[in-house]
Amino acid sequence: MALVVALRKGLPNGLTISARFALSLKDPAVLVLFGPSGSGKTTLLRCVAGLERPDEGKILYGDEAWFDAERKIFSPPQQRRVGYLFQEYALFPHLTVEENIAYGLSSLPWREQHERVAEMTELLQLEALRHQRPTKLSGGERQRVALARALAPRPKLLLLDEPLSALDAPTRERLRGELRHLLKRLSIPTIVVTHDRTEALALGDQMAVLIRGQMRQVGPVPEVFSRPADVTVAEAVGMENVLPARVLSREHEIVTLDVGGRELIAVGGVSGSEVFACIRAEDVMVYKEAPRGVSARNRLVGRITELRSEGPVVRVSLDCGFPLTALVTHQAQEELALKEGDTLTAAIKAAAIHLIAR
Template identity: 55%
Template structure:
């Protein structure tokens, strides 16, 4: 049996929906798993259960061949003995220690020389050598995040648990640190589980992801799969985007990028810092459908396609197209009637350059 983390548990709350975890995630090769869901869905609680800070009421939890929790045997392994790195949402840095002191805190059982070496190594890895002597209260949000990460990885944990690692930061910092975090996680090669409610973070950071809605695991897969092929309406509502395809930036001019997706070229707004490999993301509600031959509009992108499926979602209809890549549009029932769309109809899909989100991919 391949080494994996297995969660099979249930936790009940007073006056709140219970939480059911049915989940496996591989440990080898080390990868990043995203727990994705809206706030209140229970994803942070699952992470806390994994860390041993909270206990489920029923079920089991294991890490490789170690059992970490078993409700029937009334056994649980303490957070100390799980040897993992856990980073809380607000970083929880120790105010009475310097940055260096925070990193040294968990390095018990090492000689002072080994300790010093390890601290220097971690400081370098996270590029925080210059703030080593400062107090956490003097640091910016981004610096605090790095220190918290440094502290968590200093004792070489077997598993890294990050609870909303970027949510305490402001938006411009977040995009940059998200890329940095992905690079760091790849470099560290420690199995990691990251909780987030932000789909751009999920796509950038995750190798695989699980969507949690109302305390249940509703879909697992690669982030691209989950975002582009939600298995049910719950997931679609939560993930909010329907089209995620791989693309390559071929040209960049005045923040307008030309992105090649298969045989199709799209125009998108892009920040100059983007590398050429990207995920192209489109929300179905941003895509309009026109009959072939309609007049041009201000939208930059017009793609010819064939209707594949038509799914009714109440007042709206979800139409999937083949435009050289799968594309999903959300239109009203009356538009569907007026346009006489059926499977196989030829249409033109239109969307503005601003509706195309480009997410770095590595």
Template identity: 45%
Template sequence: MSDIASAGAGLAVKLYQESPIALDAELSVAPGEIVALVGPSGSGKSTILRAIAGLYLPALGRIVCNGSVWLDREIGISVPARDRRVGMMFQSYALFPHLTAIENVMEALGDLCPKERDGQARALLARMHLEGLEDRYPAFLSGGQQQRVAVARALARRPEILLLDEPFSAVDRVTRRRLRRELGDLRRALPMPVILVTHDLDDVVRLADRMCVLHGGRILQTGAVEEVMACPSSETVAELLDLSNDDPVSG
């Protein structure tokens, strides 16, 4: 595992294990780049995100973020999740139902004094176009508004990377399009590596720079979105992308 880059900006990940969840994945993400992980349920997408965030410890692996080693199983380094500057948005948003929008964001600003936490949280909610909704509980927010609160909370950790696990799965088509635009704006304003897990190829085409196709915990193909979609490297990749037999497949 020692051949992976250990310096420089961006994220470099290499993970391997045979059980209990098979993993054979290597990927890198540059600052300002969005890389999409695509594959069926159980293919390892969310496990990779959890390993990067420090919520799952693989048997073998190395994770380097902006030159800092977060994980190196060979030499026994495993930085705790709380010390990794990761912004992670879960599929369910995982907002605390008993806390208001601003209180949810303030939970991620525990290292600041109360006055600073309030100001920072309000600024983050304003950035996500949630002015006037600070005191609403999640149950009284729409799916799109809950998603924006979740993004604001992820950004409150002042992350070095952003991990998005099926971020648009719970919203309608119109809200999905608007949230895609907002994510694009956010990506330009805050250039950091972003990993997007999604089942929707439309999300991939509209948002991602590169994509990794996974099956059984293994990355089968990585490349620019247009290249992978046009020339899947195998029939398996073509099937996973739900391409027809008329689509080109490289031999």
């Protein structure tokens, strides 16, 4: 059982979207649809919801065909039972919070509608706002109402279009964590559209990268970050090392991490014990011999597994007990005479390790 999407759609502005991905339904995961703005992410999401009709291909939800160009099948959004969260939330301004949440429940008996609304207001902590109009609400409150409205009819698939982008930065920071916990708890197959790297890391299990309409890479989130399929993906994700880590201890802002059996020291406040340690490849320095008198807190010995030339720089893949990528210039590579199989010492400043809660 999987959601299978393989489609092509031309847009009036000349962009052609061509995408192919699958999302398991048995073991519900969150797929992040990632890419720079204007890459066609929202249109792709609208195709899955049935709000746009692709030109070619198919969209299958398990054994239901939602769209099949060859068999001329197109089921309208009403029949797909998806929960769609619009970027600006699109709450009905003439209805109260409660009426908004109950909107998609009109086919249920009255008693059940009532129970479902109560359940949703509790889940998203909206009890106090039940009789308010959406115009009176803050951005964060609107987002919760929109989520409650989308979840109330028990959707088979949840589609979130930039769920946090309409919020101011501090609220976004706070709600990112809440949204992650909510998605974990709900365990509904979910697709999240975002252009924000942190959001992708925080929310996603799987990640699909869409650039200028083309789907370049699909895979587990840390893998896409650490092994981008090509240069354009690398540029888009901009964060080469995403390492699953466990917090061993915290002292003020200094966090000791366990990454693949090695200890790393990082700076930053983050809650929870499971985190991603994110390191940009240009922040990793490499030394041919073990350096002395270096300020960088983290020194790791590793073996070169791959050297790949990328324009003016060389991408150095190391195995330090976990995969680590560094970027060096061609001159540096020649000076140090780097070749595959060599042993190197990598140094990373504690402050260059960015922590994201999982």
